[in-house]
């Protein structure tokens with residue numbers, strides 16, 4: 007690891023009276039895998055959208071490789087966004103397109119470009135997520151949920167991003183298929199040197215994919231530490247969340 011890739015300092019974001027982020031400070035090192043945990047609706051997705059410049063915080067600073075995202079022009083944001091790949095919660099695949107066009111969508115913006123080259127790129131990236139060329143011409147709806155996630159992952163990595171955001175990557179998968187996705191995230195971080203931020207409710211996934219875990223609660227990061235400390239955090243909010251107790255400080 008060498009230097010912080012992403013630095014958030016005192017980031018605040020509200021929607022009307024709904025204060026979602028209220029002073030988030032967090033750093034992600036280059037080559038690090040960080041998991042952000044927290045209850046539904048605490049603002050994990052909003053946090054990611056602020057980093058991508060899709061939401062404009064009212065306060066604070068977000069640096070990506072030293073470039074300020076908050077208040078940046080659309081041109082600068084477009085340049086910064088090229089560093090990111092994103093695995094959306096539902097996969098967000100287009101069922102009207104075959105798998106190969108889904109995988110290369112970010113490279114072509116949906117336009118028809120040298121198909122043979124695009125199919126070769128699709129095949130190469132599908133192979134990186136453990137899928138064979140047999141799926142190239144299938145529609146996403148013809149695949150299992152686990153395979154759809156892998157296709158979505160192949161699409162996220164096709165432009166060779168430096169940073170990957172995973173929004174609930176294991177949701178809806180059985181524990182075995184979830185673990186296949188976890189292993190893929192680990193290998194992308196280790197082999198390709200990608201910086202990863204994973205939003206998850208799945209504690210097994212957080213412990214497997216992340217070097218470090220941060221918990222978002224009440225608009226702030228209330229705890230962060232190495233994954234080994236997740237079940238020994240000394241923080242009653244983290245304890246309640248990871249153990250899934252109805253009783254505790256989180257109501």
Ligand SMILES: Nc1ncnc2c1ncn2[C@@H]1O[C@H](COP(=O)(O)OP(=O)(O)OP(=O)(O)O)[C@@H](O)[C@H]1O
Nearest residue numbers: 021024026044045046047048049050051052053205
């Ligand atoms: N575009 C928007 N306009 C208004 N409010 C929004 C918008 N996007 C998110 N919110 C609000 O921000 C809050 C946090 O939502 P967010 O989706 O970030 O939660 P989350 O922690 O990612 O939850 P989950 O784990 O269920 O995905 C919610 O109260 C939501 O209603």
